[in-house]
Amino acid sequence: MGRKLLLEHINEPGIQSFKVYRQKGGYASVEKALKTMTPDAVTEEVKKSGLRGRGGAGFPAGMKWSFIDKKSDKPRYLVCNADESEPGTFKDRYLMEHIPHILVEGMITSSYALGAKTSFIYIRGEYMYIVRILEKAIDEAYANGFLGKNILGTDYSLDLYVHPGAGAYICGEETALLESLEGKRGNPRLKPPFPAVAGLYACPTVVNNVETIAAVVPIVNNGGEEYAKIGVGKSTGTKLISASGHINKPGVYEIELGLPVEEFIYSEEYCGGIWKGRKLKAVVAGGSSVPILPTDLILKTAKGEPRLMTYESLSDGGFVSGTMLGSGGFIVMDETTNIVKNLYTFSRFYHHESCGQCSPCREGTAWLEKILHRLLHGQGKKKDIDILVDAAKKIEGNTICPLGDAAAWPVASAIRHFRKEFEEEAAALPAERNLELATH
Amino acid sequence: MAKVTIDGIEVEVPDGTTILNAARQIGGEVVPPAMCYYTSLKETGGKCRVCLVKVTQGSAKDPRPMPKLVASCRTPVADGMVVQNVTSPDVLEARKGVVEFLLLNHPLDCPICDQAGECDLQDLSYEHGTEGTRTEFERRTFDKIDIGDKIKLHMTRCILCYRCVFVADQLTPERVHGVLNRGDRSEISTYIEKAVDNDFSGNMIDVCPVGALTDRTFRFKSRVWFTKPMDAHRQCSKCCGKVVLWMKGNEVLRVTGRKDQYGEVKEFICNECRFEHKNTADWTIEGPRHINRHSVISQNHYEKIDLQNLKREVERQIVFQKGRQLPEASPNS
Amino acid sequence: MTDNTTIVFSPDTLAVAKKIIARYPEGRQKSALIPILHLAQAEFNGWLSPEAMDYVASILNIKPIEVYEVVTFYSMFNTKPVGKCLLEVCQTSSCWLRGSNEIIDHLKKKLNINVGETTADGMFTLKTVECLGSCGTAPMLQCGADFHENLTIEKVDSLLEKLKNKNERSTYLKSLNVNG
Numbered sequence: 008m009g010r011k012l013l014l015e016h017i018n019e020p021g022i023q024s025f026k027v028y029r030q031k032g033g034y035a036s037v038e039k040a041l042k043t044m045t046p047d048a049v050t051e052e053v054k055k056s057g058l059r060g061r062g063g064a065g066f067p068a069g070m071k072w073s074f075i076d077k078k079s080d081k082p083r084y085l086v087c088n089a090d091e092s093e094p095g096t097f098k099d100r101y102l103m104e105h106i107p108h109i110l111v112e113g114m115i116t117s118s119y120a121l122g123a124k125t126s127f128i129y130i131r132g133e134y135m136y137i138v139r140i141l142e143k144a145i146d147e148a149y150a151n152g153f154l155g156k157n158i159l160g161t162d163y164s165l166d167l168y169v170h171p172g173a174g175a176y177i178c179g180e181e182t183a184l185l186e187s188l189e190g191k192r193g194n195p196r197l198k199p200p201f202p203a204v205a206g207l208y209a210c211p212t213v214v215n216n217v218e219t220i221a222a223v224v225p226i227v228n229n230g231g232e233e234y235a236k237i238g239v240g241k242s243t244g245t246k247l248i249s250a251s252g253h254i255n256k257p258g259v260y261e262i263e264l265g266l267p268v269e270e271f272i273y274s275e276e277y278c279g280g281i282w283k284g285r286k287l288k289a290v291v292a293g294g295s296s297v298p299i300l301p302t303d304l305i306l307k308t309a310k311g312e313p314r315l316m317t318y319e320s321l322s323d324g325g326f327v328s329g330t331m332l333g334s335g336g337f338i339v340m341d342e343t344t345n346i347v348k349n350l351y352t353f354s355r356f357y358h359h360e361s362c363g364q365c366s367p368c369r370e371g372t373a374w375l376e377k378i379l380h381r382l383l384h385g386q387g388k389k390k391d392i393d394i395l396v397d398a399a400k401k402i403e404g405n406t407i408c409p410l411g412d413a414a415a416w417p418v419a420s421a422i423r424h425f426r427k428e429f430e431e432e433a434a435a436l437p438a439e440r441n442l443e444l445a446t447h
Numbered sequence: 448m449a450k451v452t453i454d455g456i457e458v459e460v461p462d463g464t465t466i467l468n469a470a471r472q473i474g475g476e477v478v479p480p481a482m483c484y485y486t487s488l489k490e491t492g493g494k495c496r497v498c499l500v501k502v503t504q505g506s507a508k509d510p511r512p513m514p515k516l517v518a519s520c521r522t523p524v525a526d527g528m529v530v531q532n533v534t535s536p537d538v539l540e541a542r543k544g545v546v547e548f549l550l551l552n553h554p555l556d557c558p559i560c561d562q563a564g565e566c567d568l569q570d571l572s573y574e575h576g577t578e579g580t581r582t583e584f585e586r587r588t589f590d591k592i593d594i595g596d597k598i599k600l601h602m603t604r605c606i607l608c609y610r611c612v613f614v615a616d617q618l619t620p621e622r623v624h625g626v627l628n629r630g631d632r633s634e635i636s637t638y639i640e641k642a643v644d645n646d647f648s649g650n651m652i653d654v655c656p657v658g659a660l661t662d663r664t665f666r667f668k669s670r671v672w673f674t675k676p677m678d679a680h681r682q683c684s685k686c687c688g689k690v691v692l693w694m695k696g697n698e699v700l701r702v703t704g705r706k707d708q709y710g711e712v713k714e715f716i717c718n719e720c721r722f723e724h725k726n727t728a729d730w731t732i733e734g735p736r737h738i739n740r741h742s743v744i745s746q747n748h749y750e751k752i753d754l755q756n757l758k759r760e761v762e763r764q765i766v767f768q769k770g771r772q773l774p775e776a777s778p779n780s
Numbered sequence: 781m782t783d784n785t786t787i788v789f790s791p792d793t794l795a796v797a798k799k800i801i802a803r804y805p806e807g808r809q810k811s812a813l814i815p816i817l818h819l820a821q822a823e824f825n826g827w828l829s830p831e832a833m834d835y836v837a838s839i840l841n842i843k844p845i846e847v848y849e850v851v852t853f854y855s856m857f858n859t860k861p862v863g864k865c866l867l868e869v870c871q872t873s874s875c876w877l878r879g880s881n882e883i884i885d886h887l888k889k890k891l892n893i894n895v896g897e898t899t900a901d902g903m904f905t906l907k908t909v910e911c912l913g914s915c916g917t918a919p920m921l922q923c924g925a926d927f928h929e930n931l932t933i934e935k936v937d938s939l940l941e942k943l944k945n946k947n948e949r950s951t952y953l954k955s956l957n958v959n960g
Contacts, residue, residue: 082805094872094911101916125805132818132856133912135952136925168803173814174855175629176910190813190840192626192853197493197521208808251874251915258916295873295911336915338874352873356910362853363607363626363633365494370548373631377584394581401544404515405496625845627852638848639830 009263010237012225012245013218017105023140025147028108034153036116036227041161044227049120053223055231057243062088062179062216063294063334064409065318068223074203075121076211084212085123087114087220088184089130092176093294094356095336098247099217101259103130103137107144111167113220115153116227118165121213125166128217129184132173141169176360180408181214182206183362194364195408218247239265242317246335248277253341255279268292268314268321269306272339285341289424292321293333295353296413298420299346300330326420346425347432350417351379357414368411371402375418387433395429396422449526453477453500454534466519466530467498471709478709479532480542480571482549482656483608484520486711491613492520495606496545497571501538504529516541539575546576552587552631553657554603562658564671565738567710568606589634594624595642597663597722598652602634605659611635611651618647618715635659646685649721653704653712664722665693665701674700676738679730685717691736692727699725705736787831789839793823797839809840813850816840817857822953826866827858855909856952863898863905865943865950868922871908874915883919884908886933890940903944924950 011017021027028034040049054069075083087110091099103110110128118126130138145167148154156164175193177183182196185207206212222244226234235243242264251257254272256279262271271277272287281287290305291297307314309328314320321332340349358376363369375398378391399415406412422429450459453470454477460469468486470478479500484492492498498520502513507527516538519530532538550572557563589602607626612635615622624637637643643651652660674693681688693701702721704712724730789797797816804811816836817828824832833847851857858866867887871880884895887906891899898905914920917929921936928939943950 091913092911095874095915097913097915100913131913132814132854132952133922135818136927166803170811171815171818172854173818173857174909175853187814188811189808190810190842190846190850192629192849197518199523208805249916251918252877257918291873338877338915340877344877349873349876352871352876356872358630359855359910361630363628363630365496366545366548366606367496369607369631369633370551374548374551374582374584398544401541401547405499405541405544407493407496407518622843623845625849627848629853629855638845638852 009261009266010245011261012234012237013102013106013109013221013247014259014261022106023108023144025108025144025151028106029151032228033108034112034115034148036224037112037119037153038159040116040119040227041159041163046120046122049116049223049227052226052231053120056222056226056234057231057238057241058219058222058226058234059242059318060216061218061222061246061335063093063296065332068215068219071203071215072117072121072213074201075213076204077122079204079211081210082125083121083123084207084210085114085118085121085126086181086184086188086207086212086214087126087128087217088179088181088214089128089134089217090172090176090179090184091134091217091334092131092179092360093296093334093336094353095251095291095338096249096294096334097251098249098259098335100134100137101249102217102221102247103134104140107137107140108148109221109224110141110217111144111148111153113223114167115148115158115165117213117215117220117223118167119163120223123213124164125168127188127207128167128169129178129188130169130171131178132171135171138169138171145169175362176356177362177408177410180410183408184214185212192362194362195410197407237263239315239317240319242319242332246316246332248316248335248337250278250337250339252339253282253285253344254339255282262316264315264317266316268316271316271337278337278339281339281341283341285343287339288342288344289340289346291330291336291338291340291417293331294336295338295356296409296416297331297333298326298329298416299350299424300328300420301424304328304424305330326416327423330420346421346428347379347383350421351376351383353417354379354414357410361410361414365407365411367402368406368414371398371411372414374398375402375414382429382432385436389430389433391433392422392426392429449524449528451524451526451528451530453530454532460524462526463523466500466502466517466522466524466528469524470519470530470532477532479519480567480575481520481709482567482571482606483610485610485613485654486709487713487715488610488613488617488654491608491610493518495549495608497542497549497575499538499541499545501531501535502528503531542575543577546572547581549606550576550580551582551584552603553606554586554588556604559667560601560604560658561661561666561671562604562655566658567656587631592636592640593642593663594637595644595648597649597718598643599661599663599666600635601659601661602636603659604657605635606657607633607635608656610654610656611660614647614650614654614715615643618650619645621645646717646719647715649718650704650712650715653706653715656710662701662703662721664725668700669695676736678705678733678736680733681720681724681730683717683720686720687714687716688720689714690716690720690730692730692732694727697727699727699730787824787829787835789819789823789835793819801840810842810846813840813842813847814854817847817851818953821857822951825861826864826949826951827861861898864903864948865923866905866907868907868909868912870910870912870914870918870920870922872911874911875918875920878918880919882933883921883931883936886936890937903947904940925952926950 016022016031050072058068059065178187178193180195183193187193202212248260273280287302291299308323318332322329354376358372361368361372399418402411403415479498481498482495499516500519504510506525627636677692679692692699704716800815801812837844837847919931920929
């Protein structure tokens, strides 16, 4: 059994409540930080821990915190990104639903480190039932003196609010999230300036993913060095993995980074193997945006080494033979899966979610979807495959925000590793088609 | 001040200047095209992506290249920055891609579009696009609407530069139109059909880079290249009163603001000057306006080639070349 | 279906709206726009008419166009009337891999409508949506605030029965408890 830092008490009855959470040692990090540490010392522990952003980009969290403009006389804000929308990812929802107080605790400790007096949890609107859960947890924290004026009798005061979105994947991009929080369309901003300098209301702001903020709790409790002992190299600590698709045991698993992918898929402790006794065909390891890999390349790197669940091992081989850990949205496909159809659902997604602000993404994502739709409906042409590759290449890197890359990579990788399937779709006659997708 | 090298040509500009404006100081080929940026409108730019350039050296202090192509209209220069525009195959390839994306849904109705001949998208596709198209899908369409009695909104032609929205925000008392919906369903609209009615709304027409917003008082009157642009002015209590009259014979067919060589109006004009004074007697005519752009309008020369002007331009280029360091031999330059 | 009642929040809802507005710094009331649109959609029969949007604009003292721009951007806001129960079926990869298409087909047959349509009795509107973060319990659909997960044809049938018997408008907001 790997160590559990976030989900340690997941099976404890009543852990959703302040009382049980507190009995299990909850809010210790707030006490420790506010009473015995300076804000900079908290940041220092996070730096030492090697914690990397758990939303998908994997940027070192401590470094992100240290960028916050402390010379500015404007208020500083911490905003939690709970806009979890990357297809295949549902870990934040699971954590917030079952242990809401770990997020509230992490928000208080992190806000203290950053010197924020008001903080927000921006949660996707579809998770409205969790807004209630979080608001209840926040009310309890206020009632017990962990939020509000002079927390635990110290000089530090903090207000924490939950702010729902209303259905837009793009608001997971941090500057789009801030626009949305300001009551606007979720159009990503041009950078620079970065949020650390001019974020919410043009004030210095840090935006962190739910899991990143929750991880601050064990880091402060046990020290950054302890946290960094878990994992491999620059992939320290534990990570929540959302496992879905054709496996026996879909769900959220907390793993120690460094776990072999093969073990994660086949062991009873995690995914429990492929369903219906079938064989593995492909995996999207880090949410829909990351490159898809076929069985041989997800289990082993091109060099023949076992692939591990770490930032480095999963990206070994670059985009030629590797992928990314991303958000940890681990989607498994069995041998019967039609890769082109699966890709179509991704491309439809990105088309649906493009904000429309910049031309390569607005026009390009729609084009990708249309071509794939045509391929799947017997009107495809062989040249379509080359157009897909070329259009994806022309979107990638040329857009305001990473949604363009996220739309391009699945297309490029699916064709790279499964080109034959695309050619078969292009060659098939309409009558031979399963028109399953036609009506949707 | 910051020294920046663009396509091998060095120029010194004040700190905070964007790469695009630094390139405009040099002029000529090294100036990236711009479809959404507009100097006098704050916050514009960054959206169309046609001005992408490659930064091969971030600054003298931090010489690392920037990992991705950047929007030159919104990226400030740094001292010692080295930029490639037309000398970078990556930039040209990306730009070709952007042009293709912009044209995927743009109607091929230039023959009946009032903007034809002075259209930034025409210029752009001519210079940076490819012949023919790879798309075989039906193009996206919207209904034409009148936003007031003077302006036609032809959304099907829009490239979503947002300039008209910024005009409404920054020049007019109350914005009633904006960008609605999302992704490729985005559209400029008032939502419930409303007239955009205020003293400066007509400037939306001038800033529109394509034929999405056109002057209803000029609609189908003439191709622009058959008209004669004349600089003129009048005393106006609302605006600068400096305009261009687009004339046929002695008839004023259209009044617009004065656009510079990059298609930008520096001094906006009011609707009264634009729509209510179609009589030469209302204006003091200064003389013919030279259209210094690639558009078809300048192809139909009615004025003689201005040798003085040409000489000045050559001299200006020479001055720039003087301070120029020899570019290092590389396959890109 | 047009709303005959006047577009004004009930005193209770208005109190909640004021509480929400107070969360944001002075001069930043626009931040409350999305939460208040949720209140409005819940209060005004599940959709946002131009009148409802203008009303929200007046509460926040912003221009109506600023509200239209936001409402049309976010997929959870309906700008047209919807049935009492809005069934939103996820169709992205993980749900598709585990049979969301069969669920959608079944719903279409059973309700005798296409995606985007409302049943003649005004009870159900069928909508397909993109990933709702319920991939480990796929296939799934959302109705109001409730996630219905690990769906099978039988589960869908019994859900429809239950919703019909309950005969209540589905809403993302179940209670209007707001902290702060």
